[in-house]
Amino acid sequence: MQEIKRKYVVPGDRIIEGNFRPLSNVTKSGNSIFATRIGIAEATRDGIKVIPLSGVYIPRVNDIVIGKIIDHSSLSWQVDISSCFSAHLPAQDVFGRDFSPARDDMNKQLAIGDLVTARIMAFDRTRDPMLTVQDKDLGRIPRGEFLKISATRVPRLIGKRGSMIQTIEQATQTRILIGQNGIVVVTGRNAEGTQLAIRAIRMVEEEAHTSNLTQRIKTLLNVPEPQSTETLPESAESEGQKLNSIPDTEEQVQEELGKGDIE
Amino acid sequence: MVQTRSLIDEQGLRTDGRTTDELRNVKIQVGIVKNADGSAYIEFGKNRIIAAVYGPREVHPKHMAQPDRCVLRCRYHMSPFSTDTRKNPAPSRREVEISKVMREALEPAVMLEDYPRAAIDVFVEVLQADGGSRCAGITAASVALADAGINMRDIVSACAAGKVDGKIVLDINDVEDKEGSADMPLAYLPHLERVTLLQLDGILNQEEFNECLDKALQGCKMIYEIQRKALIQKYFGDEQELKEES
The missing domain is CATH 2.40.50.140 (Nucleic acid-binding proteins)
Known part of the structure; x- marks a missing residue:
């Protein structure tokens, strides 16, 4: 399974030949797997998939x-x-x-x-x-700034194990709710922080496909230590449980606002 | 208009200086209509065409929705200023027909069954018309569909070939279309090797037809490379191959 690397594909491209399991955004025809979306093809232990780079949100159960x-x-x-x-x-x-x-x-x-x-x-x-x-x-959601990004950018905005969103939240003193459908709500203590967070989110959306993005976001947000997220000052450890799961991020907001709204 | 000069000169060059199997200049730009989910702009010789794709989205009127698949709706339109004499902006018989054949050329490529009860709208607006605008339109529309992130089996590439001065030539332009003896637009799925549109205006014998078909297929393959490059350029910038991050 390790024989294929990640590669760029457009619809119709043959990703790999052989007996592999098709996952998402691919189609199997004969003995080959073809991409059906523009994006990055990836082989995992379970099979072949394409991470799409564009498209509207299609609902899935449990999102x-x-x-x-x-x-x-x-x-x-x-x-x-x-x-x-x-x-x-x-x-x-x-x-x-x-x-x-x-x-x-x-x-x-x-x-x-x-x-x-x-x-x-x-x-x-x-x-x-x-x-x-x-x-x-x-x-x-009682309050916050509403913005829409492409649903395909959501995983990038969350980042590996929540690194991207943690970076933005910590640097701008905000809490960010992200829906899988690409709707984002930013709540912050002050307007500057919220505006900065929105700028960072917009930047992630526009430059999602480029590498080393977390680093550039840190530059935009003036995060001092140009090191990996694990060694970020203080709160990184205490917020370790956040990872990339969305409900946890929401938990923080609700805790902060001190109310569960629908009861 | 009486044409005295021949359409192919002694050196075998055509009115615009091309050889018999040369395409006009083709340039494609992806993602130029911000409001649309996907879009493309194509310059195909003197053709200037914008294609915009919206969807999958809710179907209005509701009764048009199909329970098992998506509806693909196409609109080919020539703007009033696209030709030298003003073109009436109301959809003409020709435009209605091209909208239909365009839809039929794109449908086999789009995985419509993935989006039941939804609609995909494709708008193709000709800003400046030269010969072969339906082929250029299909080419641009399929790039726009890919840009919109719609599941597709393949990209659709389209190109025409025809007969001019008794010779089979690739990519008929406006003059050759009007004064030549045959024009054959073709849309093709390059990976699946399927033809999705084949029209023929004029008369060809069996041999000429085969030669014409081969030539048009070659043209489609060249167009496909340009489409692919344009898409890769938009999404991945200049690097054509993915470099592994450590």
């Missing part, structure tokens, strides 16, 4: 996304998750089993225009995605 409430019917909210499908958040999910459309006012919990962090509970080819906020750290 954590950030969405905007755009409407509600008597039984569910409609949520824009910046994808080709709009998602539904059932009212029962928020109010509990004894929800009654006659008694409960849905606007009290989530009004049109609110942002929510939610997990995709169910999605298949035939139905629109169904969301849930019934998990730790999910629910309404």
Whole structure:
């Protein structure tokens, strides 16, 4: 499996010949594996995949996304998750089993225009995605700066084991929520920090494919020690548990703001 | 207009100085329409064309949506200033037809079944027209589709060949299209080796047809290299091969 290195591909390129398992963004035809997206082809122990560099967000079950409430019917909210499908958040999910459309006012919990962090509970080819906020750290986002990046840039923004996002958060004194759908919410103590974080995020988005990006972000943010993230001063150790999982990042925000919003 | 000069001179050169199997200058730029999910600009001889792709996105009107696959919608349009006499901006019979053949040329390459109930919109706007704008349009549209990150089996490359002064030549330009005796646009999937568009305006015998087809296929392969370079340039800059980071 080690015989192929990572390489650049465009749709239709033959990545490798032989008996390999196709993972994402590839197609198997005969005895060869072809790329279907522009990106970087990679061989892992499980098979061959292409890391795409462009494209809109396609929902997947168990993704954590950030969405905007755009409407509600008597039984569910409609949520824009910046994808080709709009998602539904059932009212029962928020109010509990004894929800009654006659008694409960849905606007009290989530009004049109609110942002929510939610997990995709169910999605298949035939139905629109169904969301849930019934998990730790999910629910309404009370404040923050909203920005949209391409969903394909999300892994780069998080970085290897969360290195990129930690760097930005620490240097700008902000908390950054990232949805898999490319929606980012930045909350900071002051406006300068937030603006700086947004600039850094924009830079990551534009230069995602270039190497040594973390280093340049550090230069932009004036992070003093030009060393690896492991040896960053003080808090690096205490925040070690953050890694790249999104809920943990949210946890920090909710802790800081001192409230779980949907209860 | 009565043409007295011949379209191919004694040295075998054509009206614009090309040999019989030479393409016009082709230049492709990727990602020039910021609002679109994917876009491309192509200069194909004197053709100047912008292609923009939106999607996959929600289908409006809803009844057009297909439960098992995505709908691909194409619009080929020539701007009023693209020709020397003003072109009426309303879609003409020709434009409606080209939109259709363009869609059919692109459909086999796009993995439509990956995006059920969604739509992909392809807009091809001709800013300046020369001969062979449908081929240039298809070429640009397929680069724009790849730029939009839509799953594709292959890139579509398109090029025409034809018969001028009794000779089979590659890449017919405007004059040769109007005064030559045959024009054959071809769209091709270079990896899968499939033809997705083949039209023929004029008369060719079996032998000429085979020669014309071969020539057009060669042209498509040359176009493909340019498309590939343009995409790599946009996403990876000047380095064509990935250097391993330690």
